[in-house]
Amino acid sequence: MSTTLNVARYSALLSGIFYGIYHRRSLQKAHDQDKEHHAIHQREQLIAQAKDAWRHKQDSVKGSDGVITNPEDPRFDLEKLVAKWEKDL
Numbered sequence: 376m377s378t379t380l381n382v383a384r385y386s387a388l389l390s391g392i393f394y395g396i397y398h399r400r401s402l403q404k405a406h407d408q409d410k411e412h413h414a415i416h417q418r419e420q421l422i423a424q425a426k427d428a429w430r431h432k433q434d435s436v437k438g439s440d441g442v443i444t445n446p447e448d449p450r451f452d453l454e455k456l457v458a459k460w461e462k463d464l
Contacts, residue, residue, distance in 0.1 A: 431445070442459045443451050 442455050
C-alpha cells in the first residue's frame with residue numbers, strides 16, 4: 376500500500392476517534408442538564424406536596440370543636456359533622 380493511503384486511513388481513524396470523544400461529551404452534557412432539570416422539578420413537586428399536607432394539617436387543627444370536615448380524611452365522622460351543623464343553626 377502506498378504511503379498516501381496509509382496517511383489517509385490513520386487520519387480518518389484519528390479524526391473519527393476525536394469526533395467520538397467530542398460527541399460523547401456533548402451527549403453527556405445534555406444528559407446531565409436534563410437530569411439536573413428533572414431533579415429540580417422533582418424537588419419543587421415534593422415541596423408543593425409538603426406545603427399542601429401542612430396546610431391540610433393546619434386546617435384540620437384549626438377547628439376549635441375538633442370536627443373534621445374533610446370527607447376524604449380517615450378520621451372523618453359524618454355524625455359529628457351533622458351535630459355541629461345542627462348546633463350552629
